[in-house]
Amino acid sequence: MKKKLVYIVISVTLCLVIGFLASFATQSSVNDWYLTLNKPSFNPPNWIFAPVWTALYILMGIAAGWVWGKGFHHKYVKTGLYHFGFQLLLNALWSIVFFGLKSPFYALWVIIALLIMLILTIKWFKVVSKLAAILLTPYLLWVCFATLLNYKIWELN
Numbered sequence: 001m002k003k004k005l006v007y008i009v010i011s012v013t014l015c016l017v018i019g020f021l022a023s024f025a026t027q028s029s030v031n032d033w034y035l036t037l038n039k040p041s042f043n044p045p046n047w048i049f050a051p052v053w054t055a056l057y058i059l060m061g062i063a064a065g066w067v068w069g070k071g072f073h074h075k076y077v078k079t080g081l082y083h084f085g086f087q088l089l090l091n092a093l094w095s096i097v098f099f100g101l102k103s104p105f106y107a108l109w110v111i112i113a114l115l116i117m118l119i120l121t122i123k124w125f126k127v128v129s130k131l132a133a134i135l136l137t138p139y140l141l142w143v144c145f146a147t148l149l150n151y152k153i154w155e156l157n
Helices: 002-027 046-068 075-100 104-128 130-135 137-156
Strands: none
Touching (some): 046 075, 046 104, 046 137, 075 104, 104 130
16 A cells, blocks of 8 residues: 555656646746637636646546556556556647647647547546546546637637
8 A cells, every 4th residue: 555655646746747847838828828819708717727737637646646556567557557648748738739839729639639548548547447537537527628618719719
């Protein structure tokens, strides 16, 4: 159990660091370029994103650490964690493309790839641990919402 806790702490830390680094791209334009965009009526206030993403990164890290704790030597654990790592990189890439490059269109393609990779991650995590798959469910719902929001922002602009 102690080993699993170490894996969870490492995974949560990794997710939070990736989120923190991606936030640099977000901060570069959230208070200027992003404010000029037409947004749909269901666009949440800017202050909500940081706490939501922090909670999601923590849940993601717990899920990944839980799966990792089942033993990296298992084929399904490795497969799930590889998918997890790839979706985490797509997550960071989305911020860079949307906010850093100021491209809602290309960001939409990135978030669609992220959504697909996240669904595959949940599928593989479920093989290893139903709890880990459940822990990713809020993240999946948020990415679905973010995909719709990204699409509407692209459409309106």
